[in-house]
Amino acid sequence: MELSGSESDGRFTVAFLGPLGTYTHEAAYKRFADHAQYLERKTIADVFSSLSPSVPLGVVPQENSTFGSVIETCNALRGSHPGFVRGEVLLKIDHCLLVRKGVKLDEIRKVMSHEQALGQCQEFLATHLPLATLEKSTSTAAAARALLDNPPECAAICSQICATLFQGLEVLHQGIQGETMNFTRFYVVAHSRETVMPFRHPLDRKALVRISAPKWPSKPSSTPRSIVQLLDSLRLDVTFIDRRPSVSLKPFHDVYFVGVCNFVDEPGRSSEDLWGSWTSEVDEAAERVRRTGGEIDVLGVW
Numbered sequence: 001m002e003l004s005g006s007e008s009d010g011r012f013t014v015a016f017l018g019p020l021g022t023y024t025h026e027a028a029y030k031r032f033a034d035h036a037q038y039l040e041r042k043t044i045a046d047v048f049s050s051l052s053p054s055v056p057l058g059v060v061p062q063e064n065s066t067f068g069s070v071i072e073t074c075n076a077l078r079g080s081h082p083g084f085v086r087g088e089v090l091l092k093i094d095h096c097l098l099v100r101k102g103v104k105l106d107e108i109r110k111v112m113s114h115e116q117a118l119g120q121c122q123e124f125l126a127t128h129l130p131l132a133t134l135e136k137s138t139s140t141a142a143a144a145r146a147l148l149d150n151p152p153e154c155a156a157i158c159s160q161i162c163a164t165l166f167q168g169l170e171v172l173h174q175g176i177q178g179e180t181m182n183f184t185r186f187y188v189v190a191h192s193r194e195t196v197m198p199f200r201h202p203l204d205r206k207a208l209v210r211i212s213a214p215k216w217p218s219k220p221s222s223t224p225r226s227i228v229q230l231l232d233s234l235r236l237d238v239t240f241i242d243r244r245p246s247v248s249l250k251p252f253h254d255v256y257f258v259g260v261c262n263f264v265d266e267p268g269r270s271s272e273d274l275w276g277s278w279t280s281e282v283d284e285a286a287e288r289v290r291r292t293g294g295e296i297d298v299l300g301v302w
């Protein structure tokens with residue numbers, strides 16, 4: 001499916017966790033620059049649910065190097081219509097503490113931000129604001145914007161750019177994350193597997209699969225397979241494994257998100273050729289897992 005822009009200038013639409021000024025916005029712009037028009041959504045779930053032929057792409061945070069997986073994204077990927085991951089963007093994250101102009105550190109009673117940012121800055125908060133109430137917001141920029149409607153003794157953790165986007169705010173502290181090397185990986189999700197991906201990196205040969213190991217054998221005669229056996233039958237290089245409870249009727253029936261890759265360099269082959277062979281390799285690996293007795297869905301190839 002070709003990307004169709006709803007704008008007269010032909011730019012395609014990319015939904016992102018908004019408002020303007022979030023890290024997700026920065027990641028989306030890093031990937032698509034002025035080739036896209038951007039559609040802000042209030043939550044990560046809204047980004048997934050807005051994907052359609054007229055909103056063919058979305059960008060969501062997936063994992064942070066300090067605080068781990070983004071739960072809302074995992075939850076969306078557990079569902080029955082998770083879109084199809086077609087790329088990733090890596091961003092270094094430097095958090096700031098923002099306040100209304102003139103507010104001092106010892107006046108702050110409440111700190112608002114996305115739970116990822118609150119988690120990445122927990123040492124700073126415990127040391128400098130141990131008595132402040134921590135309030136989760138839908139995004140870092142939503143927290144910055146909320147400063148304007150809250151009493152002055154509030155702060156937000158967000159990107160420095162929010163101090164210029166929202167008038168009347170200033171940066172009180174910079175670089176407040178616990179780890180200097182603080183990175184977040186974002187996924188580019190497409191409406192469907194057929195969506196054409198603009199500017200695909202020719203060397204990306206990654207995929208995301210969702211595996212569940214049935215607790216009970218599908219046939220009375222067969223033996224239940226462990227996740228280790230299922231991973232073994234994939235026969236691909238595994239880059240990460242993330243476990244979440246599934247939302248099936250069976251309690252404690254887990255799903256595993258498995259990142260796989262193939263970094264083999266094959267000079268001389270066109271990127272279309274490499275792409276075709278990589279997608280078939282992933283589909284064949286998925287078929288092997290099914291034959292071994294596992295349930296598997298290919299959630300993305302890029």
Ligand SMILES: O=C(O)C(=O)Cc1ccccc1
Nearest residue numbers: 022023024114116117139140
């Ligand atoms: O809230 C944001 O700005 C996001 O994009 C989510 C997030 C929060 C903290 C670090 C990376 C991404």
